[in-house]
Amino acid sequence: DTEVTQTPKHLVMGMTNKKSLKCEQHMGHRAMYWYKQKAKKPPELMFVYSYEKLSINESVPSRFSPECPNSSLLNLHLHALQPEDSALYLCASSHPRGQTNTEAFFGQGTRLTVV
Amino acid sequence: AQTVTQSQPEMSVQEAETVTLSCTYDTSESDYYLFWYKQPPSRQMILVIRQEAYKQQNATENRFSVNFQKAAKSFSLKISDSQLGDAAMYFCAYRSANDMRFGAGTRLTVKP
Numbered sequence: 144d145t146e147v148t149q150t151p152k153h154l155v156m157g158m159t160n161k162k163s164l165k166c167e168q169h170m171g172h173r174a175m176y177w178y179k180q181k182a183k184k185p186p187e188l189m190f191v192y193s194y195e196k197l198s199i200n201e202s203v204p205s206r207f208s209p210e211c212p213n214s215s216l217l218n219l220h221l222h223a224l225q226p227e228d229s230a231l232y233l234c235a236s237s238h239p240r241g242q243t244n245t246e247a248f249f250g251q252g253t254r255l256t257v258v
Numbered sequence: 259a260q261t262v263t264q265s266q267p268e269m270s271v272q273e274a275e276t277v278t279l280s281c282t283y284d285t286s287e288s289d290y291y292l293f294w295y296k297q298p299p300s301r302q303m304i305l306v307i308r309q310e311a312y313k314q315q316n317a318t319e320n321r322f323s324v325n326f327q328k329a330a331k332s333f334s335l336k337i338s339d340s341q342l343g344d345a346a347m348y349f350c351a352y353r354s355a356n357d358m359r360f361g362a363g364t365r366l367t368v369k370p
Contacts, residue, residue, distance in 0.1 A: 174356045185349055185360035186303070193356045231301060239356060245291050245310075247358055249303035 149234050149250035157258055158224060164253045166217040166234030175217040176247065177209060178233040186233055192217060193239060224257045231255070260285045262352050264361035271340045272369050278325075279335045279364045281350030290354040292326070294335045297363075298346040306348070309333065340368050 147168045156162050166175065173194050178186035191199035192211040200209075206228075208220040217234055231254055235247040261284045271277035283292070294306040309317045309326050317324050321338045337344055345368045350361040 176356075176358065183363075185363050188357070188359065191356045198356055233303065235303075235358075237356075237358075245353060246293055246305045246308050247353075248305075249295075251300070251302050 147234055147236055147248050147250035149232075149253050151253060152251065153254045153256075155256045155258060156221065156224065158226075160224075161220070161222045163221065164219040164232055164234075164255075166219075166236075166250055167215055168236040168248070169215055170236065170248065171214075172236035172238055172248070173214055174237045174239050174247075175211060176235040176237075177217070177219050178235065180231040180233055180252070190219075221255075224255075226257050229255055229257045260287075260290075260352050260354065260357070260359055262350055262359055262361035264350050264364050266364045267362070268365045268367070270367045270369060271337070273340055273342060275340055276336060276338045277340055277366065279337075279348055279350075279366070281333045281335070281361055283331050283333065283350070283352050283361075285331070285352065285354065287354050290352060292324075292333045293351040293353065293358075294322070294324070295349045295351055295360075296344075296346045297349065303349075307335065337366075342368050342370060344368050 150165045175192045177189040180186045189203045190209040195211045210218040231252045233252045234250045237247040263282045290311045292309045296304045307319045323336045325334045347363045349363045
């Protein structure tokens with residue numbers, strides 16, 4: 144199983160809503176990532192979890208709240224978002240550096256629209 | 259901070275021909291990994307090829323190969339015998355520790 148599964152695939156939410164994005168992998172990866180991708184731009188790193196602990200937060204606004212409940216799951220909780228937060232949100236996972244197969248595997252993303 | 263630069267926003271190649279996509283990076287680390295990812299309109303990021311910085315030999319995967327010049331901090335991707343299915347956005351990526359960063363991308367068009 145080399146899949147990273149993201150749900151939902153599409154999400155439309157109002158600026159006062161609370162929603163969550165979910166990501167799951169069963170490859171035994173202990174590093175998990177959230178990226179934000181705007182149209183025709185590269186993925187921008189938001190958060191990295193390593194061994195279920197937050198290791199990188201790229202100064203992301205607090206309206207985005209990550210959570211890693213266990214080694215297979217990664218959530219991104221959304222609250223009071225702005226229209227400019229509309230984007231494709233990608234989840235990825237990898238082995239920690241130092242192991243073989245160091246590439247990241249990506250999910251298909253959640254297309255988020257904030258209205 | 260590490261930066262990854264792709265200076266070709268768009269490239270075009272005739273089917274069955276060869277094309278090279280450029281990537282440079284800036285880092286002070288000696289141990290890192292480099293990747294090329296492909297993102298078709300379906301938006302799934304797909305690994306094309308990987309290169310470990312400690313390996314001098316250039317990586318090859320079927321029609322895809324890299325030219326890794328560590329001293330020059332250059333990592334180009336060569337696609338041989340281009341196929342219509344190669345049309346996509348190509349991103350160069352740099353990884354150290356658990357921090358993976360991407361270049362701006364090159365949109366590759368393949369002409370029949």
